[in-house]
Amino acid sequence: MMRRAIRLLLLLWLPLSALGASDDAVPERVPYATTRSADGFDMPVGKPDAAGHYRSRGLIVGRHMGDDWNGNGMGNSDLGAPVYSTAHGLVVFARNARMGWGNTVIIRHVYWKGMKWNYVDSFYTHMHQVFVREGQQVRRGQLVGSIGTNFGMYTAHLHFEIRKNLRIGINQGSYRKDLSNYHRPYDFILGHRTVSGGNRPVKVPKDTFRLQSRTVNEMRPGRIPDNNKAPKRKGDFKVNRFGEPLR
Numbered sequence: 001m002m003r004r005a006i007r008l009l010l011l012l013w014l015p016l017s018a019l020g021a022s023d024d025a026v027p028e029r030v031p032y033a034t035t036r037s038a039d040g041f042d043m044p045v046g047k048p049d050a051a052g053h054y055r056s057r058g059l060i061v062g063r064h065m066g067d068d069w070n071g072n073g074m075g076n077s078d079l080g081a082p083v084y085s086t087a088h089g090l091v092v093f094a095r096n097a098r099m100g101w102g103n104t105v106i107i108r109h110v111y112w113k114g115m116k117w118n119y120v121d122s123f124y125t126h127m128h129q130v131f132v133r134e135g136q137q138v139r140r141g142q143l144v145g146s147i148g149t150n151f152g153m154y155t156a157h158l159h160f161e162i163r164k165n166l167r168i169g170i171n172q173g174s175y176r177k178d179l180s181n182y183h184r185p186y187d188f189i190l191g192h193r194t195v196s197g198g199n200r201p202v203k204v205p206k207d208t209f210r211l212q213s214r215t216v217n218e219m220r221p222g223r224i225p226d227n228n229k230a231p232k233r234k235g236d237f238k239v240n241r242f243g244e245p246l247r
């Protein structure tokens, strides 16, 4: 009886949350796709627990909004090492984002927590190779790319983020670098190693961010009002503006 009630609740919640009932920065008036809800989150290297890798850098509010993962072998010994999807989801970006990023994949995830569907984007960049394409469904632990140097700009490492705000995409300079827009990736994964409500078909918003890293937001008619937008600055897409060390 209880189980039936929970199932009914889940079914009722699905369309509600898909329409933006969640307060986690889900835009309104955007098209939706379907994906598989996450059953848990794994580390993006050395799956599932980052075996053979270490975090050389974590999230620093205002400066570095993700984790840097390196192989234990130091230097470029991890060049080409596999990078895995942290959870089930939908690939919403897979291309060369240029500038300080290079080959980049963004995967959109839905997970059940606090009696509602929640959305996050995982972000993998500086990669040597990319093995997924936009619109592809991926499973937790699926190969998405390999660790790279962003075409020789850095010592090989994976820069990895988990965003609450689905509008960021590759336009990091337009959004506040704080915990209203980003999760601390390592802590987030540790707190969501397994989640209930996984492996269900669920709706996710798509086309929530610009694919070009230019500040043209104001040119789009009927765009979504955004309270988390950072004050506009000149030249907000500079190499190293996110504080990557040039080792």
Ligand SMILES: [Zn+2]
Residues within 6 Å of the ligand: 057, 064, 066, 067, 068, 158, 159, 160, 244
């Ligand atoms: Zn980084």
